[in-house]
Amino acid sequence: MATNRSQLKQAVHSMLNDVVEQCFHHLIHYPHQTAKINKIIKDATDEINYQLIRIDAHDFNEESLELNQHYQIISKDVHKKSIRLLSDLQNVQKEQSA
Numbered sequence: 001m002a003t004n005r006s007q008l009k010q011a012v013h014s015m016l017n018d019v020v021e022q023c024f025h026h027l028i029h030y031p032h033q034t035a036k037i038n039k040i041i042k043d044a045t046d047e048i049n050y051q052l053i054r055i056d057a058h059d060f061n062e063e064s065l066e067l068n069q070h071y072q073i074i075s076k077d078v079h080k081k082s083i084r085l086l087s088d089l090q091n092v093q094k095e096q097s098a
Helices: 005-029 031-056 065-097
Strands: none
Touching (some): 005 065, 031 065
16 A cells, blocks of 8 residues: 555556556457447546545645545545446456457
């Protein structure tokens, strides 16, 4: 789990960019699913932007317990969101296989 601002920003980018990368990979092979995949990509991109803003949206002292809790909450939220988006992608992939 990320413990400071820069690690958390890097984790946000890493987790959600992984979703975008996997979506692009799928889109290359199945261009007829563009609308569904583009929605997942847009959701991931919007989530990156939202979480990056959220990281700095606090008035806690550096290295305080409250700031660490703030970062932990964001980290957990990003993890949950990336899993949900990957699940959405898997559902689209299952539709293709059916």
